[in-house]
Amino acid sequence: MTKDTSSEKPKKLREEDIASPKGMRDILDKEYYAYQGFFEKAAEIASYYGFRPIETPILEREAVFTSSLGVGTDIRDKEMYTLKTKGGDHLVMRPEGTAGVMRAYLENGMQALPQPVMLYNYGPYFRHENPQRGRLRELRQFGLEILGTSKSIADATIIRAMTLILDEAGFKNLSVEINSIGDKECRSGFIRELTSYYKKQIDALCPNCKDRIRTNPLRLLDCKDARCQEIKIKAPTPIDSLCNDCRHHFKEVIEYLEEMGIPYHINKNLVRGIDYYTRTVFEIIEIDTAPPVEGAEVSTPLSLGGGGRYDLLAKSLGSKKDVPAVGGAIGVDRVIMSPSHKPINPRILKKPKVYFIQLGNEAKLKSFGIIEVLRKAHVPIAQSLSKDGLGQQLAIAERSGAPFTIIFGQKEALDNTIIARNMETRSQETVKLADLPDFVKHLKDELR
Numbered sequence: 001m002t003k004d005t006s007s008e009k010p011k012k013l014r015e016e017d018i019a020s021p022k023g024m025r026d027i028l029d030k031e032y033y034a035y036q037g038f039f040e041k042a043a044e045i046a047s048y049y050g051f052r053p054i055e056t057p058i059l060e061r062e063a064v065f066t067s068s069l070g071v072g073t074d075i076r077d078k079e080m081y082t083l084k085t086k087g088g089d090h091l092v093m094r095p096e097g098t099a100g101v102m103r104a105y106l107e108n109g110m111q112a113l114p115q116p117v118m119l120y121n122y123g124p125y126f127r128h129e130n131p132q133r134g135r136l137r138e139l140r141q142f143g144l145e146i147l148g149t150s151k152s153i154a155d156a157t158i159i160r161a162m163t164l165i166l167d168e169a170g171f172k173n174l175s176v177e178i179n180s181i182g183d184k185e186c187r188s189g190f191i192r193e194l195t196s197y198y199k200k201q202i203d204a205l206c207p208n209c210k211d212r213i214r215t216n217p218l219r220l221l222d223c224k225d226a227r228c229q230e231i232k233i234k235a236p237t238p239i240d241s242l243c244n245d246c247r248h249h250f251k252e253v254i255e256y257l258e259e260m261g262i263p264y265h266i267n268k269n270l271v272r273g274i275d276y277y278t279r280t281v282f283e284i285i286e287i288d289t290a291p292p293v294e295g296a297e298v299s300t301p302l303s304l305g306g307g308g309r310y311d312l313l314a315k316s317l318g319s320k321k322d323v324p325a326v327g328g329a330i331g332v333d334r335v336i337m338s339p340s341h342k343p344i345n346p347r348i349l350k351k352p353k354v355y356f357i358q359l360g361n362e363a364k365l366k367s368f369g370i371i372e373v374l375r376k377a378h379v380p381i382a383q384s385l386s387k388d389g390l391g392q393q394l395a396i397a398e399r400s401g402a403p404f405t406i407i408f409g410q411k412e413a414l415d416n417t418i419i420a421r422n423m424e425t426r427s428q429e430t431v432k433l434a435d436l437p438d439f440v441k442h443l444k445d446e447l448r
């Protein structure tokens with residue numbers, strides 16, 4: 001790196017001019033495999049439970065989110081990356097997965113399929129928030145959605161599949177924080193009660209909550225500001241105002257959790273402030289890192305995932321019919337970065353069985369044919385394309401841990417042979433290229 005040269009050439013690039021954007025990062029090597037392994041395992045579990053894959057665009061029209069997430073939510077008001085295309089379209093880098101999946105469900109006529117439709121998806125999401133503990137601006141989520149049913153078993157299935165996936169990824173002490181925030185029957189009454197309670201104490205509230213009374217009163221219940229904690233404890237909670245149907249639905253969800261032995265905690269203040277949520281809302285936390293503390297100013301544990309029922313979303317996206325649905329997503333970055341995470345090897349990751357040494361031009365020209373014979377026999381190799389000394393290459397082969405080395409030098413290239421060297425016994429044999437497929441078969445048996 002050179003010193004600041006702004007005095008000479010004003011346009012010279014500085015390191016920060018091309019650095020990856022704040023809160024976004026490269027994923028390399030072992031970490032890449034960890035993400036891939038997690039996704040494969042998650043997709044496998046989802047498939048066993050009957051979910052099918054879907055991928056939606058990373059960009060959606062702005063209205064998909066502005067009409068559904070709700071005014072007064074951080075994710076909609078402050079955190080969306082929006083852009084105007086040259087054609088004049090207003091697009092958003094998707095900040096979450098559910099609205100896009102519902103959009104796809106409606107647009108592709110999935111109402112005509114046998115209901116419910118069960119979908120899983122995986123990919124990046126974008127939120128312009130302050131990067132901090134476990135929060136990135138480009139984040140990766142694994143999402144599960146069940147669309148087209150209001151049955152409580154769907155809520156339970158989402159929670160079950162998510163906790164199973166986390167369990168397989170090494171998280172053994174999970175707890176589900178769960179609440180019901182009611183539906184359109186019972187929620188408006190509750191909101192009136194809540195706002196009138198808060199209006200009486202408005203002077204004591206933090207500035208955010210003063211706004212929330214007007215913009216998004218449910219969010220009053222998850223304020224973390226010290227000033228609001230006393231008031232919050234005595235505030236009315238949605239669960240105490242549920243109508244009979246909602247109460248019954250919630251009771252059934254809890255019964256399923258009991259039956260499955262999934263530890264849970266009814267958190268009366270959990271609201272997950274997005275407008276489309278109805279009835280069940282939940283977050284999955286790790287108990288070890290987050291002992292339950294009674295009282296005010298609890299630093300909320302990082303949730304590994306969360307979700308809820310969203311019976312109102314379809315209509316907010318223009319559907320004439322209600323589409324009752326429920327879903328959840330796992331924050332994969334948090335999973336990968338957690339000390340509890342046990343990486344799962346992806347299927348594509350293979351230990352090299354053969355270290356392949358090619359020396360000289362003649363050998364290099366013919367080397368591709370040999371690698372193809374090995375690939376077709378499913379024998380993964382390691383090689384060094386630029387080193388030309390046998391000693392040097394053998395040293396690398398030794399370190400690679402591959403049980404066999406194939407040496408293909410100038411002489412072998414002319415004779416149409418290779419030398420196969422057993423790295424453990426150090427015995428070598430010469431094999432004719434014509435006999436290579438048979439030899440590789442025999443090699444595979446030996447490697448088993």
Ligand SMILES: [Zn+2]
Nearest residue numbers: 206209223228
């Ligand atoms: Zn507050």
Ligand SMILES: [Zn+2]
Nearest residue numbers: 183186243246
């Ligand atoms: Zn209700």
